[in-house]
Amino acid sequence: MIPIAVPLLTDEEADAARAVVLSGWVSQGPQVAAFEREFAALVGAPHACAVSNCTTALQLALAALDIGTGDEVITVSHSFIATANVIRHQGATPVFVDIDPETYNLDCTRLVEAITERTRAIIAVHQMGMPCDMAALLPIARRHGIAVIEDAACAAGSQIRMNGAWEPIGKPHGDIACFSFHPRKVITTGEGGMLTTANAELDRKFKLLRQHGMSVPDTVRHNSSSVIFEKYVVLGYNYRMTDIQAAIGRKQLERLSELIARRRAVAARYVEQLGNVEGLRLPGEPHWARSNWQSYCIRLPERFDQRTVMQNLLEKGIATRRGIMCSHREIPYERANQRHDLRQSEIAQDRSLLLPVFPQIREEDQLHVTNCLKAELNRIR
Incomplete structure (x- = not known):
């Protein structure tokens, strides 16, 4: 059987995971932090936040933008159902527009007619790794004061020509970009996701929300020479990536x-x-x-x-x-x-x-x- 996809994993990934298992620290920790730094550097983003998968990344993106009941989010129906589901889970309404049949991405000529006074964001999908036409989309969004989230689940390593230069998807051209590391993607951690942004406050929110709204990360508490009592300052989630996954991801990034x-x-x-x-x-x-x-x-x-x-x-x-x-x-x-x-x-x-x-x-x-x-x-x- 010739399968539709096979991840390329080697002894290097196995050895990296083994080292983490034997280290005694397997949950979110130093490997996750290193993976975030390396991914951000690779795509040219000031900030990156690793999470459990791209679905949770998209939900955190909407949550950090305070999108909820009564709001509308424009996106395509022609995408894996998670793109629409995260909008519904936030209590908002997905507004579907058609695709450009050449790229299978959002048809930007249909965008203006979908915008209403309730539109708070656009989720632009880079479908199957093919970049969406951000040069056409972004001016419309900016003109209407609408946030742009890039569903880059499939697009790690893809590039787009912006302002006369080739730039990686993930150097946030919109406000936030969200990636998947599922086994069918170009690089994999088994399951896993990443958010990138140029906005330090959004990155702070991602990292707070992914860990139950905990005021002090467990890595800080464990390394402290004095007793620290954490607080839970917002209603958060358990959307963390493990150090085992991150160690695999770091090796995947290298190739x-x-x-x-x-x-x-x-x-x-x-x-x-x-x-x-x-x-x-x-x-x-x-x-x-x-x-x-x-x-x-x-x-x-x-x-x-x-x-x-x-x-x-x-x-x-x-x-x-x-x-x-x-x-x-x-x-x-x-x-x-x-x-x-x-x-x-x-x-x-x-x-x-x-x-x-x-x-x-x-x-x-x-x-x-x-x-x-x-x-x-x-x-x-």
Whole structure:
């Protein structure tokens, strides 16, 4: 079986985790602090805060901005359901806008019509590692006084051209960027997340809220020569990352550029092998974006049935995934007031599929994927 994704973990990650286990300090501690410093330096962010996953990162972003009941947050339905769920969990209302079919990201030409007097934030998703058009989005948000949160779950290592220079996603172009370290992402800690920001006060709130609202971190108490009694100054959460995860993450960070180079090579081979297939739509990369190719999403011609193609590939030993889900089609959102047409989002879910992408995929296996896909498309023609 050729899987859709495989994390690249080596003895270095195993040794790093083992050292933490034997150190006696396995919860949030010095490894987490080091991971935060190194991640912030890598993306060019003044501040970084490690958490348990990207969902909790997004929720902390909304909480730190005091977004809650009565507020609206603009985002896309075409994203993993966590993007919408965190808005609901804060008591706010998600307002879905359609996507640009070229990038699978928020269509910025639809943004102004979605803004109301209740709009407090925009969650801009960098879907599948492809940067959202922040140069178009940010002026609109700033003009209306709206906060911008980047859902960069898939985008570690991706770059965007801003103000004439290539800059990493995570050097907060908006107010906050949130990352995931799930095993299907470019780098992984098993589970885990990170928030980056240029705002010191927001970073202080993240670090307070992730640890129960505790006034004094346990690392400070344990290293103090005098007794300290902590206080719980706000209603917080347990959204911490462990030192075991952070130690793995630090090793993953060291090879991020290598991982992305390999993924970009995989994407280039897909273009070479599938670029001339009639009617098959391959993902594009705008001139202002450099994707980490966390996923490689193709669009089937209209006459092909997505599920049938996927099933036939599975029977040939090739795992695929359907196009990115649409939250508004799921039960928790099916009765929500959908103000805007989401046609492109629905087409993308129904006609797209994700092909295997991981750094260690063998060229012969990738050729098997593309040959089987072409045979399947020819068979149905």
